Amino acid sequence: MTKADQYILAIDLGTSGCKVGLVSITGKVVAWGFRPVPLIVVDEIGAEQDPAQWWDAFIEAARDVLAQNAVPRENIVAVCSSAQGEGTIAVDRDGKALMNAIIWLDMRGARYLKKEMRGLLNVAGYDPIKLQKWLRLCGGAPALSGKDPAGHMLLIRDAFPDIYEKTYKFLNVLDFLNLRLTGRFCATQDSILTSWVTDNRDVDNIRYDDGLIGLGGIDKAKFPELARCTDIVGTLLPSVAESLGLSPKTPVVAGAIDNSAAAIGAGTLGDYDTHLYMGSSSWIAAHVPFKKTHVLNQITSVPCPVPSKYLMMAMQSSGASNIAFLKDRIVFHDDGLTRSEPTPDTYRILDEIAARTAAGAGGMMYLPWLFGERCPVDDPTLRAGIFNMSIGHNRETLVRAVFEGVALNTRWMMKPVSKFLGRKPDEITMIGGGAMSGAWCQIFADVLGVCIRQPHEPMKANARGAAFIGAAGLGLIRIEDAANLVTIDKVYEPAAAQCALYDERFAIFTEFHRRLAPLYKRLNGAKGSAHG
Template structure:
């Protein structure tokens, strides 16, 4: 039996997952690391922590499952995107990595904006010009740490650093190139125009390759440290946002999924980018050559429910501790007792401003419609519905381009049957829930690796990996209720928009 090791290099740690050739998840290991948040808008990580986490989790996992390293057919990667790690020619980090959450490069985004309109930038990259992306962060380093910039051989994202450490070769895939935001989305190449406006040196960017590209074999000098056999093929993989596309089965035009984690997104697959008129969705280069991954990501989805649990649901948390269960069991139970529409209570889930579909950093959360007959159950339900209503706006933008009647839901939030029913009703779709909910990125990376080394003929193999555990159908009787609530949700946001800055 042959196996694939898939790494998902996330924000809080690295998850190493072991998949058998026939698509079974054998096991996984997580090795954590810290993020340094400072100055209100800065977020950095030590890239050597990524390397340690990859090494430790790989060795531990292979040892636990008694796997001969020579039976590993490929190592492949999913990784956090939109970062900037400067390394020298020996692949040694020159400073901490500036990660996706860092917003310090606002001035640099403005500098690019002096040369190109937001609309023209969006129509090249598929994304808005904001401080979130890699090129703006590299511009910040050039301006504020010129000695680091001068020594920089390449600027990398997380997975590309690990691939380079394993093989000695430096590449990135199209999706992570896209996350650097100096990328020509239609032609899958670096954008000379944006690079010129940014004032950076193009040679500091890695060579672009498809996600299935084999970067090389595991070097002898790192084999023992990682627990891998010398020469094991290393496939570069893709950014976590698009490996999840593969792992959730979104491998053909129209196949769509929703990820419900701390943040949440709706993503589909198309043959061409979707450039929305209001620029309220983005498009990624897909992990599958020839496809794109239009997407809308909101800031606080499960994060809003978690906030509510921590700050309001003290009694539910007390009961959960006493009975050794999850507070969400009691929360879900109460939500089911509240009717669709939460008795006309609207929750705006903008606790950290909002990305898609609002793109409003000043947006705030709110409960609108509280009255004396409002119950705790109504308030709880309104939180779930508010998140789902926001996601439904993203879905409707995608529906302008294609028909979407069903989708796969993954992530921690998909564990809740009541939330799945709310999604089915508000989206008016059939909701398919896999058996494994929190492995979409890892599973996608594994399949990319398997296709890369020829273990699998094509990406259709996901249908063997992805086991659907439950199907939730929309309840037609709730359509009139949610149609009214959707309109009210939008109206409430725009009514409050003028006052957000005053907060």
């Protein structure tokens, strides 16, 4: 079999659901499937998903893909996954999930985390001695919002002690997929990151640190063994292979969490080459040659699949989920007033509405903080809002305002990102479902004042990245080759007139935050958040 005939079954398990692609080792997607997975909101600040529904979604989507018979089954040489990060699944010795997965939006662990973080004297909410150790060894520290596994595990330990006692291992989402695929309990150097228990100073030799494990308050035995993203962690379990119609000898490569896979699938492999992911959440990321942390802005460089590199990450809580909220909760909400239902064309139509509506949305402004924020401020009490609405506005201006509000929020973290990188990016590659919108790409170019590069099939970047990692794990390519395997379809250049308008709007946007943040704390601070 030639290299050109070899394909990876690539999994992209995000918050909205499971995407599966059949991807050549050169990045060509020849078959695609998707199944949604619902989000479970608990007590307004909790967010869960059912791991059984993840698995069912994967099996159904994978069967759809394989049924397309795009290539012979024997040409599928590996399975490799990308998955949402910062999720926590407690499993027993048989690999059975003991409760719903706690995902990256969940803030219930904040109250328990604060008890572990604080000392007699505190800096930014942390005992300075503990904080210094986390920053020196990890490059970051547990999020006071409780949104990462460090907070999730403490939530289970203190609020669900029976579950904690039965827990054999705590797994991230990627780790759970690999367990179900192969039967092996393991974590990758990036999936374990936000448990904050590993020494990351040598990026090519990530390892557990007993002192860090002690600081986090979770039993050492409950952490899985570590593997590299490009390691073959096993072969398909016979039952899985039979379900999919693949050989049980099919290798499973460990893969990576979504931000790591996205950076590779975007083709942004060079130092400081920046990508913007616009999915349910959003982030800006770039590979860098150093480990560094900006605590106050929640920006750090973290281990990733690329040898001898770190990945600078700045993450925000709500990206294209604002558009999904607009569609599902405003336009098509089932409240008895309308019988219309969303169609596959809904997002395309919203894109057209945003494109034909004048920049500035007639003065209407939108704040996109549906579930708090992480960067450039870590504040779980922030919430979304519509401002300056008048009788002359309509649904079209609201659509435009939502698109613009998310872009303005991204600009809010660009200043600390540029400071972290030591330069402002001249161009940014935009990926994720939101990058399919030409109108949004142009809005981002105008709001950020940089060229936005739109790659071919931007929504499939994570799966493409998983395929590249899988191919590298088999020795078929080098990860660095991905930079030459991604095609850019269009470049959106900023327009001077619109940039001037958005400069003015951005000043108002940040003033909204400054003035409203104290009110949000009064409204939402007692709901178990980091400020509760």
